[in-house]
Amino acid sequence: MSDNKVILxxxxxxxxxxxxxxxxxxGDPTLDIKNLHKETGYFTxxxxxxxxxxxxxxxxxxxxxxxxxxxxxxPIEQLSESSSFLExxxxxxxxxxxxxxxxxxxxxxxxxxTMVHEKLNTFMTGFHYDAHPMxxxxxxxxxxxxxxxxxxxxxxxxxxxxxxxxxxxxxPTIAASCYRHHRGWPTAYPKNSLxxxxxxxxxxxxxPAEPYEVNPVAAKALDLLxxxxxxxxxxxxxxxxxxxxxxxxxxxxxxxxxxxxxWGPAHGGANESxxxxxxxxxxxxxxxxxxxxxxxxxxxFRLMGFxxxxxxxxxxxxxxxxxxxxxxxxxxxxxxxxxxxAMELEQVALKDExxxxxxxxxxxxxxxxxxxxxxxxxxxxxTVMFAIARTVGWVxxxxxxxxxxxxxxxxxxxxxxxxxxxxxxxxxx
Numbered sequence: 291m292s293d294n295k296v297i298l299x300x301x302x303x304x305x306x307x308x309x310x311x312x313x314x315x316x317g318d319p320t321l322d323i324k325n326l327h328k329e330t331g332y333f334t335x336x337x338x339x340x341x342x343x344x345x346x347x348x349x350x351x352x353x354x355x356x357x358x359x360x361x362x363x364x365p366i367e368q369l370s371e372s373s374s375f376l377e378x379x380x381x382x383x384x385x386x387x388x389x390x391x392x393x394x395x396x397x398x399x400x401x402x403x404t405m406v407h408e409k410l411n412t413f414m415t416g417f418h419y420d421a422h423p424m425x426x427x428x429x430x431x432x433x434x435x436x437x438x439x440x441x442x443x444x445x446x447x448x449x450x451x452x453x454x455x456x457x458x459x460x461x462p463t464i465a466a467s468c469y470r471h472h473r474g475w476p477t478a479y480p481k482n483s484l485x486x487x488x489x490x491x492x493x494x495x496x497x498p499a500e501p502y503e504v505n506p507v508a509a510k511a512l513d514l515l516x517x518x519x520x521x522x523x524x525x526x527x528x529x530x531x532x533x534x535x536x537x538x539x540x541x542x543x544x545x546x547x548x549x550x551x552x553w554g555p556a557h558g559g560a561n562e563s564x565x566x567x568x569x570x571x572x573x574x575x576x577x578x579x580x581x582x583x584x585x586x587x588x589x590x591f592r593l594m595g596f597x598x599x600x601x602x603x604x605x606x607x608x609x610x611x612x613x614x615x616x617x618x619x620x621x622x623x624x625x626x627x628x629x630x631x632a633m634e635l636e637q638v639a640l641k642d643e644x645x646x647x648x649x650x651x652x653x654x655x656x657x658x659x660x661x662x663x664x665x666x667x668x669x670x671x672x673t674v675m676f677a678i679a680r681t682v683g684w685v686x687x688x689x690x691x692x693x694x695x696x697x698x699x700x701x702x703x704x705x706x707x708x709x710x711x712x713x714x715x716x717x718x719x
Contacts, residue, residue: 294310294311295308295309295310295311296308296309296311296321297309298326298330300330300332303330305330307325307326307329307330309321309322309323309326310322312343312346314346316351316353317351317353320343333702333704335704339529339701343524344524344529344532344699345524345532345691345696347523347524347687347690348362348385348690349361349362349382349521349523349683349686349687349690350362350382350521350522350523350683351363351523352522352523352600354598354600357604357605357606358606359522359606359607361378361381361382361520361521362381362382362385362386364381364387366517366518366606366607366610367606367610369381369517370514370517370518370610373387373517374485374486374513374517375486375487375513375516375517375520375679375682376393376396376397376400376485376486377393378516378517378520378682379396379400379458379520379682380392380393380396382520382521382682382683382686383454383682383685383686383689399455399459400455400458400459400486401459401482402459402482403455403456403459403460404459404460404462404463404480404482404489405460405463405479405480406460406463406464406467407437409437410430410433410434410437410464411467411477413430413433414426414430414464414467414468414471414477415471417429417471419471419472419474420472421471421472422670423465423468423469423472423670423671423673423674424549424550424552424553424673424674424677425553426464426467426468426471427461427464427465427468427549427674427677428546428549428550428553429546430464430467430468431457431461431464431542431545431546431549432542432543432546433542434456434457434460434542435540435542435543438453438456438542441453442540442541442542444535444538444540444541444692445692447693450541450689450692450693451689453540453541453542454541454685454688454689457541457542457545457681457685458681458682458685461677461678461681462480462486462489462490462493462678463480463493465490465671465674465675465677465678466478466490466493466494467493468671468674469494469667469668469671469674470493470494472668472670475497476498478492478493478494478496479493480492480493481493484504485509486513486516487509487510487512487513487516488504488509490512490678491504491505491508491509491512492504494667495666505622507617507618507621507622508618508622508665511614511617511618511661511665512665512675514610514611514614515611515614515658515661515662515675515679516678516679516682517679518607518610518611518654518658518679519654519658519676519679519680520679520680520682520683521680521682521683521686521687522600522680522683523600525557526551526552526554526556526557527548527549527551527552527557527558527680527684528548528680528683528684528687530547530548530550530551531544531545531547531548531684531687531688532687532688532691532699533699534547534548535688535691535692536691536695536696536697536698536699537698537699541685541688544684544688545681545684545685545688548677548680548681548684549677552673552676552677552680553673558673558676558677558680559672559673560594560595560655561595561655561656561658561659561662561672561673561676562659562669562670562672562673563594563595563655564594564595564632564655564656564659564660565628565659565663565669565672566594566669567593567594567595568628568631568632568635569628570591571631571635572631573627573631574630574631574634577631577634577635577638578638580593581593581638581639581642585644593635593639593650594655594656595652595653595655595656595657595659596639596645596650596651596652596653596656597648597649597650597651597653598653604649604651605651605653605654607653607654608651608652608653608654608656608657611654611657611658611661612636612652612657614657614661615657615660615661618661618664618665619633619660619664622664622665624664626663626664628663629660629663629664632656632660633660636652636656639651639652640652658672658675658676659672662675
């Protein structure tokens with residue numbers, strides 16, 4: 291092994307292959323294996339792609355061991371303290387923080403595209419009254435390709451930019467429509483005098499019968515959540531967006547695919563699973579019993595919202611959102627037994643040696659679910675809230691890939707089915 295290559299030896303065949311080493315600006319070195327099969331006849335086997343880099347990207351950096359998350363080099367701690375979600379969106383898409391004029395223009399462009407085509411509102415009414423909001427969101431975003439079919443060329447930079455801004459602007463409008471459809475409320479149109487998160491809350495909760503004032507505490511908390519969820523490297527949904535994008539599919543199809551991937555309970559549905567778990571525990575007095583169940587390897591019960599596949603230390607987003615969570619509960623003066631239960635469970639897990647030794651700390655999903663519930667957002671909408679924020683990351687990743695096209699994604703497999711056999715006619719079986 292040298293700094294620039296690794297020697298792979300096949301003892302049986304008596305051959306050696308030099309694998310080039312790719313080094314990014316940060317992170318672990320990576321072996322370039324694209325010629326492995328051509329030279330040796332071998333493929334690699336990596337279920338879940340946990341050890342495989344599928345692309346190169348300049349957007350987000352994670353060091354799970356050290357608890358680091360950075361957008362375009364900026365620590366998430368600094369962005370969450372000083373930035374706004376829309377400014378973070380600009381950063382992720384463009385690579386640099388905007389100056390005042392650039393921010394004003396970007397804000398104007400997003401605001402200009404907040405309304406959806408009226409026929410899309412009609413389309414939304416076709417869903418069953420109790421349809422899951424994620425199913426509605428995926429369908430609505432996918433259908434946008436039918437409304438903007440004349441501007442779907444991913445090779446045209448102007449069309450890419452327009453599609454990106456449309457999705458960021460319209461996703462909150464569509465998300466609010468999903469909620470209102472479920473409630474049986476009339477469509478609420480965006481108020482462009484409000485900022486991004488204020489506008490969304492107004493579309494969610496305003497009713498024609500009486501005036502609605504956006505709670506600044508709620509708006510601030512939501513903006514923070516959106517920043518923390520904006521991007522997270524090559525997770526399942528982002529990889530899905532890139533994989534679909536590699537086929538040349540239109541951007542709305544790519545983002546709809548990302549929404550579908552996010553829906554899974556192991557991914558974006560995790561914060562919904564947290565509330566379902568709290569419902570199952572039911573009461574503070576039941577916490578010891580359920581903590582014991584979580585420690586029992588033979589018991590199927592698991593504490594949702596604790597630990598993280600990437601972070602082997604404390605999730606940096608969780609430490610930020612934990613503070614915000616306690617502030618929101620205090621300032622809104624919310625009384626809810628389920629929230630009391632969540633806070634008690636947090637304290638137990640932070641002190642219990644079993645969880646501390648395994649670094650199973652409360653993660654961002656644990657706290658985000660609690661905040662959403664405190665803001666009056668129903669559990670079924672939790673993953674849609676995640677999708678609003680992550681749309682920015684998906685768009686940034688899709689733009690990056692479109693600007694530097696790669697070959698169509700085509701993972702290989704280890705075939706374990708029957709070997710070749712002859713067909714037997716039906717009357718002889």
